[in-house]
Amino acid sequence: MNKTLKATLISCLVSTTLLAAPAMASKLKIGIAAEPYPPFSVKQSSGQWSGFEIDLVNYICKEIKAQCEINEVAWDGIIPALTSNKIDVIFNSMSITAEREKTIAFSAPYYYTPSMYVGPKGSKLTTTPAGLKGKIIGVQGSTSNADFLKKNYSSTATIKYYNTQDELNADMAAGRVDVMLMDAVPAVDFLQSKDGAALEAKGMAPKDPLLGEGIGAGLRKSDVALKKQFDAAIKKMQVSGDFKKIQKKYFSIDLTPK
Amino acid sequence: MRFEWMSSYGQFFIDGLTITLELLLCSGVLGFLLALAVGFGRLSRQPFIAWLSLSFTNLIRGTPLLVQIYVLYYGVGSLFVSFPAVRDSFLWPYLRDGFWYVVVALALSVGGYVGEVIKGGLRAVPKGELEAARALGMPPFMTVRRIWLPRAIQILLPSLAGESVLLLKSTALASTVAVMDVLGAANLVRAQTLRTYEPLLSVALIYLVLAWLIERVFRKLERRIPVRSAI
Structure with a gap:
């Protein structure tokens, strides 16, 4: 009896140390929002994450020889999670903006998507501030699209801010907003889905500094070395053509950052 | 602590405060009227009315307010869009606005909770006062208006203060259906x-x-x- 107890204890101890040891060695915690964002990050029924961004981050992790693990965080708390060390990297389609750069650092952009206006089929909409006068424009509040709308459209149109794109999509379908502004890539997917069948593209947003220079990995300002590694890996991914190879699996449009 | 965002987002807070107060007042007034009906209904001698009031109270108090808001907003509210007659009517600007769904949900909630409180208050009025009113020849409705209800509300004022504060805090749920109350404004700033x-x-x-x-x-x-x- 005593022997079995001893053996159990020892095996328990050995196994925990063995399992814990590699975990201690520079495991990079990649933070992504818990809600799926197809085709960038999708949770499989097995609980594993997959998608375009997951492929990209796996590529980068391999390049910089880091062990990465995906951590789920609430999107609206993702920056506090980074600054409080709960995660080490935000890799979740976050636009690089001056506002965000006050709080965190960004890697070089790893992809870029334009923003697209989406509205009901058949509705006549000119997406200029004058054309959308008196209309209700829906936008996810935590995106750079919201900044852009607030600056240029808030004097002529009503802007409704949503916590998540899903809520906005539901309200678009229920006719509670006249038009919405969202990233073009998920928009293309959404328009092809059953929920987006009654909607169509109403044009792209013009180039604007508020819409950002592209999507970058969010890093702590103090992690200078990690930023250098990420920048180098992202550059290599573009130059070698590996980015286009990964991209082809998911998109018909080009997302190469400028 | 940094507050320099106040200059560019202060207006959102002022607008949000207005919405919060409007939610509080609209749902408070409507809810109180409903609560009176429920309170008297609970004491009714008509079995059907008493049963109806009790079922309403149980339904409202037995389900989370957030679920009620979602059922009204995402459930009932999303049905209207498929009727062109509704879409083209003068009611559409109200029906597409989350504000009124929250007002209705909050008013129903007040009706359920405060109705029960009012029932208690009505019961707490000494029988002798009601009998005195009757003895003076007051018709039943006048008794209610002059004696029963005022006395009950007087007894209930401290509880009603508490319920009003609870209602104020419940208005914060409006931000979950894209209504820009003060919490919505704070979420946007965040x-x-x-x-x-x-x-x-x-x-x-x-x-x-x-x-x-x-x-x-x-x-x-x-x-x-x-x-x-x-005495």
């Missing part, structure tokens, strides 16, 4: 400036001040009603 504590603490302070104001108003009301302690 999302756009990435400051977490400052906007949330500001909102907490606003609610504290509002709750304090409500308590004060009710205390004033309590003092205004003369109480004769001599």
Whole structure:
């Protein structure tokens, strides 16, 4: 009896140390929002994450020889999670903006998507501030699209801010907003889905500094070395053509950052 | 602590405060009227009315307010869009606005909770006073209007103050259906400036001040009603 107890204890101890040891060695915690964002990050029924961004981050992790693990965080708390060390990297389609750069650092952009206006089929909409006068424009509040709308459209149109794109999509379908502004890539997917069948593209947003220079990995300002590694890996991914190879699996449009 | 975002987002807070107060007043008034009906309904001698009031109270008190808001907003509210007659009617601007769904949900909630409180208050009025009114020849409706209800509300004022503060805090749920109340404004600031504590603490302070104001108003009301302690 005593022997079995001893053996159990020892095996328990050995196994925990063995399992814990590699975990201690520079495991990079990649933070992504818990809600799926197809085709960038999708949770499989097995609980594993997959998608375009997951492929990209796996590529980068391999390049910089880091062990990465995906951590789920609430999107609206993702920056506090980074600054409080709960995660080490935000890799979740976050636009690089001056506002965000006050709080965190960004890697070089790893992809870029334009923003697209989406509205009901058949509705006549000119997406200029004058054309959308008196209309209700829906936008996810935590995106750079919201900044852009607030600056240029808030004097002529009503802007409704949503916590998540899903809520906005539901309200678009229920006719509670006249038009919405969202990233073009998920928009293309959404328009092809059953929920987006009654909607169509109403044009792209013009180039604007508020819409950002592209999507970058969010890093702590103090992690200078990690930023250098990420920048180098992202550059290599573009130059070698590996980015286009990964991209082809998911998109018909080009997302190469400028 | 940094508050420089106040200059560009201050207006959102002022607009949000207006929405919060409008939610509080609209749902408070409507809810109180409903609560009166429920309170008297609970004491009704008509079995059907008593049963109906009790079922309503159980339904409202037995389900989370957030679920009620979602059922109204995402459930009932999303049906209207498929009827062109509704879409083209003058009601559409109201039917597509989340505000009125929250007002209805909050009013129903007040009806359920405060209705039960009012029932208690109505029961607490001494029988002798009602009998005295009847003895003086007051018709039943006048008895209710002059004696029963005023006395019940007088007894209930402290509880009603508490219920009003609870209602104030419930209005914060409006931000879950894209209504820009003060919490909605704080969420927007949080999302756009990435400051977490400052906007949330500001909102907490606003609610504290509002709750304090409500308590004060009710205390004033309590003092205004003369109480004769001599029996």
